Amino acid sequence: MGISKKQAAGILCALLLTAGITGAGFGGFLGLEADASEAGVTEPAAAKSETDQASLKIITTSAEPQHDQVSKNTSQELEALGTMEKAADNDQLSLYVNKETAEIAVQEKQNGFVWFSNPVLRSQDAQASPLYKSELSAQVLLTYYNDKGQINAFNSFDDSVAKKQFKITTANQGIRVVYQMGNVAQSFANIPKIISKERFEKNILDKIKDANQRDNVKYKFRLDEQKQVYEVRKLQDYVAEELSAVLEAAGYTAEDAAQDNKENGAGEAAASEDAEFTVPVVYTLDGGSLVVSIPAKELKSNKAYPIASLQVLKFFGAADTGKQGYIFVPDGAGALIHLNNKKLNAEPYSLPVYGNDGTFDIKEKIQTNEVSRLPVFGLKQNDHALVGFIEDGEAGASIAADVSGRNDSYNSVSSKFQVTAMDYYTLSSGSKTSAVPMFQTGKYQGNLQVRYAFLSGASADYTGMAAAYRGYLADKYQLKLLETSDAPFVLELAGAFRKNKSILGIPYQSTESLTTFEEAESILGKLKAAGVSDIDLRMVGWFNGGIRHSSPSDLSIAGVLGGKKGFLHLADYMKQNGFGFYPDTAFLEKFKGSSGAATLLDRSKAEVYAYNPVTYAKDVSKFSHYVLSPRKLPKQVDGFLQDYTKLGISGLSLRDLGKEVNSDFDPSHPVSREDSLLASVKELGLLQKKTGSLMVDGGNAYSLPFADLIVNAPVRSSRLNITDEEIPFYQIALHGYFDISGAPYNMNELQNPRLSMLKSLETGSNVYYQWFASDASKVKDTDYNGLYALNYQDWFDEAVQLYQESNAILSKVRGQVITAHSMLAPGVVRTIYQNGINVTINYNHTAVAVDGLQLQPQSYHVGGE
Numbered sequence: 001m002g003i004s005k006k007q008a009a010g011i012l013c014a015l016l017l018t019a020g021i022t023g024a025g026f027g028g029f030l031g032l033e034a035d036a037s038e039a040g041v042t043e044p045a046a047a048k049s050e051t052d053q054a055s056l057k058i059i060t061t062s063a064e065p066q067h068d069q070v071s072k073n074t075s076q077e078l079e080a081l082g083t084m085e086k087a088a089d090n091d092q093l094s095l096y097v098n099k100e101t102a103e104i105a106v107q108e109k110q111n112g113f114v115w116f117s118n119p120v121l122r123s124q125d126a127q128a129s130p131l132y133k134s135e136l137s138a139q140v141l142l143t144y145y146n147d148k149g150q151i152n153a154f155n156s157f158d159d160s161v162a163k164k165q166f167k168i169t170t171a172n173q174g175i176r177v178v179y180q181m182g183n184v185a186q187s188f189a190n191i192p193k194i195i196s197k198e199r200f201e202k203n204i205l206d207k208i209k210d211a212n213q214r215d216n217v218k219y220k221f222r223l224d225e226q227k228q229v230y231e232v233r234k235l236q237d238y239v240a241e242e243l244s245a246v247l248e249a250a251g252y253t254a255e256d257a258a259q260d261n262k263e264n265g266a267g268e269a270a271a272s273e274d275a276e277f278t279v280p281v282v283y284t285l286d287g288g289s290l291v292v293s294i295p296a297k298e299l300k301s302n303k304a305y306p307i308a309s310l311q312v313l314k315f316f317g318a319a320d321t322g323k324q325g326y327i328f329v330p331d332g333a334g335a336l337i338h339l340n341n342k343k344l345n346a347e348p349y350s351l352p353v354y355g356n357d358g359t360f361d362i363k364e365k366i367q368t369n370e371v372s373r374l375p376v377f378g379l380k381q382n383d384h385a386l387v388g389f390i391e392d393g394e395a396g397a398s399i400a401a402d403v404s405g406r407n408d409s410y411n412s413v414s415s416k417f418q419v420t421a422m423d424y425y426t427l428s429s430g431s432k433t434s435a436v437p438m439f440q441t442g443k444y445q446g447n448l449q450v451r452y453a454f455l456s457g458a459s460a461d462y463t464g465m466a467a468a469y470r471g472y473l474a475d476k477y478q479l480k481l482l483e484t485s486d487a488p489f490v491l492e493l494a495g496a497f498r499k500n501k502s503i504l505g506i507p508y509q510s511t512e513s514l515t516t517f518e519e520a521e522s523i524l525g526k527l528k529a530a531g532v533s534d535i536d537l538r539m540v541g542w543f544n545g546g547i548r549h550s551s552p553s554d555l556s557i558a559g560v561l562g563g564k565k566g567f568l569h570l571a572d573y574m575k576q577n578g579f580g581f582y583p584d585t586a587f588l589e590k591f592k593g594s595s596g597a598a599t600l601l602d603r604s605k606a607e608v609y610a611y612n613p614v615t616y617a618k619d620v621s622k623f624s625h626y627v628l629s630p631r632k633l634p635k636q637v638d639g640f641l642q643d644y645t646k647l648g649i650s651g652l653s654l655r656d657l658g659k660e661v662n663s664d665f666d667p668s669h670p671v672s673r674e675d676s677l678l679a680s681v682k683e684l685g686l687l688q689k690k691t692g693s694l695m696v697d698g699g700n701a702y703s704l705p706f707a708d709l710i711v712n713a714p715v716r717s718s719r720l721n722i723t724d725e726e727i728p729f730y731q732i733a734l735h736g737y738f739d740i741s742g743a744p745y746n747m748n749e750l751q752n753p754r755l756s757m758l759k760s761l762e763t764g765s766n767v768y769y770q771w772f773a774s775d776a777s778k779v780k781d782t783d784y785n786g787l788y789a790l791n792y793q794d795w796f797d798e799a800v801q802l803y804q805e806s807n808a809i810l811s812k813v814r815g816q817v818i819t820a821h822s823m824l825a826p827g828v829v830r831t832i833y834q835n836g837i838n839v840t841i842n843y844n845h846t847a848v849a850v851d852g853l854q855l856q857p858q859s860y861h862v863g864g865e
Contacts, residue, residue: 659698
């Protein structure tokens with residue numbers, strides 16, 4: 001059986017790629033440049049640019065043996081690439097597109113490896129049903145709400161590509177694909193909606209000579225005997241297209257239809273009641289990255305069917321059952337899901353970036369997951385890896401991942417963006433209640449954007465992914481490495497708090513002291529005398545009633561702590577000793593009064609309560625705080641700075657601005673979660689400019705450009721059933737640029753400060769303690785019971801000893817990035833820093849022998865000094 005020139009060129013392309021000849025080198029090798037171009041592999045010689053010539057040299061060189069040899073694509077994948085057209089090209093990557101299916105592929109020029117948006121052998125997947133085979137062929141998965149708030153789903157293959165309802169155009173360094181999903185009704189302007197009986201018979205029927213065709217046309221209209229008009233029936237697109245052609249042949253034009261519509265009051269076309277959507281996706285090459293973007297303002301849907309979510313490139317780089325490696329997810333500090341781990345009884349991974357939105361009313365909280373503080377994910381398959389950075393729209397994004405065997409034979413990870421939020425409003429009438437869906441208004445109008453970078457060889461692991469993300473952040477925000485010096489001892493002191501009391505049976509709240517400013521000086525002096533010479537102090541509860549303070553827009557320093565005079569004396573003491581001073585302030589958590597609070601979708605105020613540890617239900621007797629509306633944040637910050645800058649303090653601790661992102665569903669002034677993030681970023685910049693140095697709690701990615709210190713950084717994952725390993729991705733990515741601390745040693749879930757110190761050595765994190773000076777009984781039977789064990793005297797000696805022991809190592813690596821991290825054996829890990837120092841840690845309760853080392857229980861070994 002013969003084959004076409006295009007098929008022959010595709011087969012030759014596959015053979016040449018297998019041999020290591022790629023890109024612009026095809027035409028010259030074959031001597032058939034025009035034919036190769038027809039196959040979508042290269043351009044005619046006349047169209048070659050200087051970049052193409054440079055690429056040819058690189059590819060020719062890469063055919064020689066390389067230092068870092070990596071695996072190649074399969075022959076089937078190379079054949080699939082041969083059927084695609086090159087859409088964009090730079091010195092590092094080539095972008096290809098299949099114009100029949102809207103699939104894309106990205107080829108790395110350094111090694112020729114190709115990443116596909118959709119698995120090449122998906123049609124042969126015996127595991128996947130027809131529905132899931134369609135999803136395997138889609139680039140966008142869309143969910144939408146009906147009028148009852150129920151979720152329905154579309155995919156770009158079944159509901160757009162298969163119906164040929166998509167368009168591909170060129171874009172700067174890439175392409176733009178616009179998907180029309182659903183039964184998109186086509187407009188035929190010369191079909192009248194309503195036409196008088198007289199004009200219908202005279203201007204249309206009398207002009208059609210064929211009797212059968214005339215009857216056919218007449219049947220497509222309905223006669224209203226009373227009004228003596230014909231109304232067009234609802235027609236399928238192909239029927240409307242045929243009718244339009246018949247009317248055109250009869251001489252009936254769009255102008256005639258417009259006249260008849262106007263004369264009979266038809267007006268403009270009514271909005272379609274069908275679920276129809278327009279989703280544009282832009283693919284762009286940017287250096288060594290592929291940028292995938294959806295302009296949110298260009299999304300279109302019928303009002304009756306709002307878009308709930310969009311999942312983009314779910315199967316980009318998906319690994320089949322023959323691959324080895326893992327999926328990286330940013331769950332807390334980080335976690336790995338081993339490919340093909342067969343954990344099909346576990347739920348697929350799906351957690352929101354930056355945690356839950358505080359303006360959703362959660363009735364029960366069965367599990368408290370760690371917060372994903374970095375909008376990044378990755379996948380390693382054999383000696384290749386990709387890593388995705390969500391760089392726009394991340395506040396509305398989730399990371400979704402799953403292993404092979406559930407619905408198909410592929411392991412995948414991707415981003416999923418919420419477009420419209422929905423909740424139910426309960427209506428009551430007597431004993432009857434009904435739930436009415438309430439939909440978000442005021443949606444985000446920016447981009448939903450993911451940047452993909454590609455790794456190979458020795459760098460194709462989670463350390464390489466962290467290094468890629470670190471480089472991205474350092475370049476984007478012009479970050480600078482820390483100086484190598486003593487690691488800071490981070491100390492948090494609790495100042496004042498409100499306590500319920502009564503006099504003559506009349507209840508009132510009294511502001512009580514836990515650590516006065518004078519006592520704080522005394523504790524710091526004792527630390528200094530014990531040899532702790534570098535201290536960063538976080539002072540919590542220093543104004544407006546203490547820890548759960550009233551609005552910070554008007555400052556009043558707590559008199560029970562020593563008032564303004566005592567506060568300034570402490571600040572001066574810190575400055576004289578070269579210590580960092582960070583008074584703590586909450587801006588988003590509103591502890592007193594509902595004025596200015598955000599609104600839930602059911603129109604109630606956003607209130608946060610504690611949850612019952614037994615029933616998991618919200619405990620309405622234990623109010624925590626209101627959630628401040630993002631609209632009120634600028635006023636809050638401005639008022640605070642007017643008072644705070646007068647104190648002359650060059651430091652500030654942010655309790656919540658770097659760890660919470662909340663919407664506001666007030667229908668008159670809605671604020672999306674992403675717009676709320678942008679508001680926080682603006683205020684973070686202002687606070688940094690006015691105070692000089694910021695300590696940030698939690699350390700969400702958007703706060704990093706403004707942070708000098710990060711406390712309560714994630715140190716573990718949620719330990720979901722589908723995950724297999726915990727990794728310190730957060731610290732690997734950020735160490736060397738930020739002073740990072742996990743949870744306070746004496747408040748850590750490990751309940752063992754020595755284990756906390758070992759974790760610090762593994763991650764380069766600083767020693768962190770939380771104390772107060774008063775007797776622990778002062779917080780008994782109050783809302784602050786959780787602070788009962790924080791009297792500094794109980795921890796002082798141990799803290800000094802652990803700091804001195806760890807500082808001997810941490811001081812040498814403070815300004816050094818982490819270049820490698822690995823698990824040598826169960827419970828045994830090794831971290832290697834940029835200057836060669838490596839720390840091997842045994843977390844086990846028994847001694848181990850590994851890699852030539854004898855490690856005692858819960859001990860470590862330092863090498864490379």
